[in-house]
Amino acid sequence: MNIAVLVKQVPDTYSERTLGDDHRLDRESADAVIDEIDSRGVEIALQLVEAAGSGDVTVVTMGPERATEVLRKALAMGANRGIHVVDDSLAGADALTTSAVLAAALARQPYDLVITGNETTDGRTGSVPSMLAERLGLPAVTQAQKVSIDGSTVHAERADESGYSDVTAQLPALISVTEKITDPRYPNFKGLMSAKKKPIETFTVADLGVSVTPGNVVIDVTPAAPRAAGQKVNDGGTGGQQVADFLVAARII
């Protein structure tokens, strides 16, 4: 069972994220971390390989130089090797480009399974997984909240707006996971030490033979007016009634 997991470095959602003059995220404004959803992707990949009894986990990222940090983090959790696509021309790449680059990196070697997060916390397009599946010609089991593999069949619970469905697909396949899938393990000391020695291959856009043309243009960006706090009262027994009075005055009820 050979699995590729896509991991992205994103600004920590706990910090305030600001846009620079070029309409791009000011990456200095916030700590950069592995997107939490992708650490869950790494975890489930490790569990699936453990369950299968053999196989490798390759972690793949596209991002600036420092994005190697998230590969090292995943290697410390137990992944075997990393692939890093780094190229200045990819700064601010849209989903169509990102998926072309990642698909080219993944196509260099066959995998039984490709695992992604369902949605990044910075881009939030939620489209890279299905774009990748389309480019790689794979069935996609998206929004997986539970997954197991039985021979060459993936079984998953797929979260949807009304609840969930049981879905299956034949390997090779792509799975995108939701945050319900599993909690990520913390790397232990041994993991951290061995991560330093695990191989990371780097590729440029030219190495992969992909052409990068931006498909979207930002016209303008407007910061939202900050929200101000309104009234605050202590309950003292009448809080419920006071909210009702406020809602009546605001013509909401």
Add this chain to the structure above:
Amino acid sequence: MSEVLVLAEYNDSGLRKVTNELLAAAARIGTPAAVVVGAPGSATRLASELAAAGAAKVYAAESDASATLLTMPAVLAIEAAAAKSTPAAILLAATEDGREIAGRLAVRLNSAIIADAIDVVVDGADVVATQSIYGGAYSVRSKVTQGVPIVSVRPNSIEGVAPAAAGDIVALDVSLDGVKAATIVASHPEPSGDRPDLSAASIVVSGGRGVGSAESFVVVEALADALGGAVGASRAAVDSGYYPHQFQVGQTGVTVSPQLYIALGISGAIQHRAGMQTSKTIVAVNKDSEAPIFEISDFGVVGDLFDVAPKLTEAVRARKQ
């Protein structure tokens, strides 16, 4: 005028509200045409409703297999419709399915996408979409320069309606043979009762870790029901098993922007705020007077939600009688 394709979302009782919103957005750009994917008879069942909502044409891709194959039937149907009409844009709901379909279509049509737009307008020859990013901290206007603009639109964000149109049914010839797709084996919908959809509700009442247990969520539900609203939950409440995941509001849950949002026992972490801070009016009840949720609340009560919420529910019921 060019056609604008809209993927119709519907359920057993008819169109989902977001379909009307998509048709209204489509009418700003060109001639709205709906694409209906489903079991045989679906298009006929929905045609008059779609016509009233502005669809000049109803493309029908009907087959029994479309219920069991995940998202691919819609991808192929829209691709087939696009091949017939060279559309000016393709609009889908920014639901999980909608965004996934958008992604596959983008690759097939070599077109860029704009995900989760909150507005779509025409500016000269361009389709311009607005997105609200980082939890409403910025609003970004952008356009697509590659291929057909494929835009997924957040439910509950488009204003206005499209004028009624003919709704002529046009059958699409879509073969699902040998399609590589995941198969849906069984569905397990949560009973949602009579409550409105969370993402489209005009009132949302959410409970957090402060609610303390799954049983106690009845306090949240009772208030939501008195107000005719939907129920939401914080991630801490979902993680603790108090409420199902699909009701999570926030960064990694649903984004809501209702007229009224009531937060009960929610501290107001930045990731929760990301999913609700564009609500028109925010009310919070929290024991801790320092809780960050109060920083963005129009009306805050420092107190025990188990005292405040039931009294509020009573007052709302009394008012409505």
